[in-house]
């Protein structure tokens with residue numbers, strides 16, 4: 001159906017003004033979908049006809065616009081032609097639009113929504129997407145959940161568009177927190193609890209030892225000593241650290257699976273420790289690293305070379321920072337994966353960090369930094385569970401399942417199901433994902449379980465309900481869905497045209513998410 005609607009309008013226009021259809025098709029632009037009922041679907045800027053030599057530049061633009069509008073006819077494809085200021089708006093037949101969309105869905109179930117014609121014109125390459133990236137032993141906060149959902153979506157989208165995608169999880173697996181965790185575990189840890197519920201246990205030990213460290217100097221010293229031994233790669237210390245890391249990765253893999261998310265590489269800050277030192281050496285020899293009065297090592301990022309803006313890469317005690325490891329990680333990834341573009345997905349509080357990172361790479365002469373992007377998103381406020389504040393990803397997913405199952409019992413729908421828990425899990429996960437896509441990416445939002453799990457409206461629950469009904473025997477002949485059936489079904493749901501399109505888009509999204 002590529003350009004079906006545009007072509008049809010262009011054919012009419014071509015008959016009126018004599019220009020070939022191929023010239024006219026690209027001049028018709030799609031009007032972005034908005035909540036307003038009255039938005040048209042296609043728009044023609046009459047000026048573009050003048051620019052392309054189709055209309056004379058001498059006549060008054062508005063007069064030409066009005067005249068052309070009058071000459072255009074409503075037909076099976078176009079429902080309404082409306083003139084505006086120098087533009088002609090077209091409203092197309094929604095029923096036909098839905099039919100055409102469904103036709104394409106049936107014809108190309110694998111690449112639905114991505115026209116092969118469009119694909120051929122796109123620039124493709126190897127994309128590295130870094131997302132999720134939680135910190136071992138620390139809280140898995142809502143920001144990590146958003147990063148997981150959005151990052152996975154971007155990765156899927158890039159893949160569908162024909163790119164080779166590498167998914168990387170960059171764990172927070174190094175730093176002073178491991179000194180505390182290690183020292184704490186030696187005293188408070190239990191191998192048995194670690195086997196039973198590793199993430200929970202590590203978190204508990206970490207919280208406890210942090211509390212102690214606040215007023216106990218000896219705890220702080222033990223932590224510093226543990227981290228020092230870790231940095232010196234002392235075998236025993238390293239093996240405990242490795243155990244924490246391996247267990248964490250295994251646990252996370254299981255939880256990500258519930259979300260339908262996987263990674264090609266579990267990397268982390270630890271991997272770039274030694275490389276960070278090499279980066280510093282290189283920066284020093286190339287005189288890019290300056291030492292401040294307080295003894296910090298900084299890279300000047302100001303246009304006037306006056307240190308009015310700079311990034312700190314070395315503390316005064318010689319240790320590296322988060323950004324130093326990120327520079328090392330970026331260089332390492334470029335060498336290992338030869339990516340064409342790299343995308344980092346984190347909340348907006350790290351925007352400055354990534355802008356500085358890209359600037360440092362540029363200062364170092366790496367032009368590919370231009371093809372590194374940070375995708376920032378807004379913060380989520382107040383995500384909690386029955387037990388209080390959410391600390392683990394698993395808690396969020398369990399809470400969604402629990403609440404969903406409860407709602408299903410209330411609505412008495414669970415009785416008909418063979419495995420209500422599984423259904424609750426699947427709907428709960430959909431609900432979490434869909435609600436995250438609802439607002440603007442960059443806006444903060446307040447998390448509200450009731451809104452997330454609402455049965456009506458643009459929610460994951462309603463999406464799953466609709467999907468189930470579309471696939472059920474009474475709306476199709478044993479899954480052989482005819483576009484006409486679906487259209488009728490959508491219309492019986494009394495959907496407004498815009499809503500109908502939104503639903504189609506959501507269905508497409510689901511397919512991309514492989515839900």
Ligand SMILES: NC(=[NH2+])NCCC[C@H](N)C(=O)O
Nearest residue numbers: 133134135170171172326346
């Ligand atoms: N390359 C990066 N710095 N990625 C983002 C990592 C996020 C970090 N672990 C955090 O929780 O804040």
